[in-house]
Amino acid sequence: MKLSPLQIARYSYVPKLPGMLRNGISEICVKEGALTESVADQEKIKALFPNTYGKREITFQKGKNTSVSKKQVVGVILSGGQAPGGHNVVCGLYDALKQTNKENVLLGFKNGPSGLLDDNYLIFDDEYINQFRNTGGFDIIGSGRTKLETKEQFAVALEVCKKHGITAIVIIGGDDSNTNAAVLAEYFAANNAGVQVIGCPKTIDGDLKNDDIECSFGFDTATKTYSELIGNIQRDANSAKKYWHFIKVMGRSASHVALECALETQPNICLISEEVASKKMSLAQIADYIADSVVKRSEKGMNFGVAIIPEGVVEFVPEFKKLIQEINELLAGSKADAFNLLSTWKEKYAFIEEGLTKESMAVFAILPENIQQQLFMERDPHGNVQVSLIESEKLFSALVKANLDERKAKGTFKGKFNALHHFFGYEGRCAFPSNFDADYCYSLGYNAFMLIQYGYNGYLSKVSNLSKPAEEWVAGGMPITKMMNMERRHGEDKPVIKKALVELEGKPFKYFEAHRDEWAVETCYTYPGAIQYYGPTEVCDLTTRTLALEKE
């Protein structure tokens, strides 16, 4: 393998720990805080987690290490989609584990939670782990999407743990994976397995966030990478002065990524799915909103612009959701047979017209033909429309074009409108972690081992005060059950960590709302440029605008 100059240089970066963890393992002691309660549905959650519910919040501080000395064998798992910094969580965990006792062992289960069930693992040593310090990706052990949630799986997991003498499992994942970590912790406790479980908050989507988790790792690097690209495209738009760029960014459930990118780059338009849902906006209203910006800019001689579209936005448009439900019903099971026999699109269209309600047909009618066809042609094994395949950046640019054509006919738009499309997702999930993510992740891993060493189970590795310099960060742990409530999932009530959507009353959205009218008409683009690892601290060590505004 040929290493890039940056990769070689990053090997010698020393991640910054919170001040209280900087004095060596022998000088880290625990300060217990208050007993905790889950954020809602306390009785139900308590009943489901009799052994792990209601434990105390803890923080670490400088002081004599009072943990019991025993050999630790820890297994680590990367769960779900990649996020920059995952390697550093493993490195921090490994370093604390080895600094505590050279005989301690760190196992990495391969390719996600399935590695634990399949007993597919590797054992870390210095030589291997040093290749991954401060690098992006999850290739250190691979990741996977298997969910650990059934009793049968837990029994297999326990067997594997016993076989290796495992004393603790660290699960690095998003909201679902941490929920499952809590359930596994409870299972181990109920069975007196002697295996602890610690979770670490990962996701580029930024939707694993609450009173205890200021931000999930990876969000900083991913949004900085997308913002670099959006800024470059804005500069291109402002130089060529002839294209509107519709840029879709990852984020199906929440629009944190889109919002952060907008705060970083000041585009003309940024849709926020949560606002679309809250205001019950229609496709036509959204198109009209964007077209207004196109017209106003055009009147100032600017036939160009940039619009950021969150990946999942169409699923938040009420009328579109209803249309999808109707299509799913219209073609459910054997009902699809009659449809499939029709040979021309014209015949199919007539079939659809007859089958949909008048309201949904009106929505269907305004869609561009290729998207109409896509809704009927590409369905999943259950016959359902695959909403995630819809190219919403192209959908909205087509709707805006149709809107502008109408205005042109009426004489209210005299400009030009040429659209280009982009989608940024995979580009940012495995970037070299920013200094912030490198520091934060290393601290999460280091801290996770301290929680293990002090015997905690069902805790989340918690590092907070993140908008301040790392010296002032606060390291500790929080029972995962504290973040849980009951939600209806697949027809069942389940204990889950509440997903954090963009708060329309929160400071980041409010800042955006206060500025977007100006951004829509003027050219206020900001060009963040590529992530820097070695420049002045104000260039290299800043975290997100979202966090800065939230902590203002």
Place this chain on the structure above:
Amino acid sequence: MKLSPLQIARYSYVPKLPGMLRNGISEICVKEGALTESVADQEKIKALFPNTYGKREITFQKGKNTSVSKKQVVGVILSGGQAPGGHNVVCGLYDALKQTNKENVLLGFKNGPSGLLDDNYLIFDDEYINQFRNTGGFDIIGSGRTKLETKEQFAVALEVCKKHGITAIVIIGGDDSNTNAAVLAEYFAANNAGVQVIGCPKTIDGDLKNDDIECSFGFDTATKTYSELIGNIQRDANSAKKYWHFIKVMGRSASHVALECALETQPNICLISEEVASKKMSLAQIADYIADSVVKRSEKGMNFGVAIIPEGVVEFVPEFKKLIQEINELLAGSKADAFNLLSTWKEKYAFIEEGLTKESMAVFAILPENIQQQLFMERDPHGNVQVSLIESEKLFSALVKANLDERKAKGTFKGKFNALHHFFGYEGRCAFPSNFDADYCYSLGYNAFMLIQYGYNGYLSKVSNLSKPAEEWVAGGMPITKMMNMERRHGEDKPVIKKALVELEGKPFKYFEAHRDEWAVETCYTYPGAIQYYGPTEVCDLTTRTLALEKE
């Protein structure tokens, strides 16, 4: 406008000049070299450029400045597509001009060459220009694609020059723009206009390259930006282990961008258009070549990979070129009417089957249906197929899938193949210039003014020895006519600068060829990461692998 921390930091970067230009304006003298000849068609080129042909190559060196003192009024034009560093050419030009005489004036013609014809300009001052130092984009004055090539345009240009007392025009552009710069220079000379013309070599495509131009500016930054993204995607592929990513990169006429990205990132596959043309490869052969890699990797348990596809590659496939010609003829003029009357795709397909030769029909038949339809539906105003709209990354992944389905049926492929698609172009054209491009461009601009000051006309600003540290760079000028030959363009013989294609015998391609079989089967990915401006010199000041290999 809100400036990013990086933009503020970049303002204080001081671009490095070639050693010989570092002693102040008063210490730059000219060393004349040999008389020059055009690279081919000497008699014809000489006849077309009687006043500017055959002049001497020159270099600058340290020594007493002997140029004649007169007030200079210089106009500068950005021509064609954006390339990182354009702003620094203008800054270097401005600084040399003002350092020579504070009374000198620099005009910027707006939105490309049309700004000169429309007399649409601004006058630079310190306050304005300082906002653009070491930044990306062409938004300092905008760019445009109008070609300056007719006598009528030249007459208008001369009038505008006289109005402002302009003594020289600097044209920053690609091969065509520099060709036109030479023609304009000859026109001014023939008319004793007293206006000099100097060209600067710009294009991210890297195809403006010859004995005199080691590389065009912007190529370094653009390919580093694409390589950052490709590396990130490779790391994602190697972590998730479930997708093949087909990544199209800009470059319609030449594959320098694709090749440089491949040298930087070591993907499994990279197509090179020039090789496809030279070996007369068919679509099926290319698909088979890629599918071989998919199968071999799959046999090693790796159902993932990355393939780089140069934007223009289908136009280099001989059988595909022929197919396009036949389609254009089949639907030329009124012949399209009969086709357009047909209502179903089945009827249209029959029409096509009848109209194409057997060979072309065989090619047509293997295309995925959506591309078949695209070829017939989306034609330009002349009725021709719009080859540039073809999404070649999707075309090749579909052909590979079909190939693998056949192998699966035969039992020779047992793996999985899921493809994702990306296109990188606009993301890199306006990035903050790398230190190399920032230095090179500033030097080109500074040097361009020295050529003006010493009275040269029809010259290209030439900075060479670029694979060495800037201190050792060589600054000078070369008559543009030296790079010219005669080519058939739109049915006419025209003097043009020869476009540089990837040389299949050149060292960069040879290096790639020697390694690609290993890269196709193993995972040899290199992860370049984001462009760094402030780190160790081996991270920040390297130029391209292409240049390094060429100068080896």
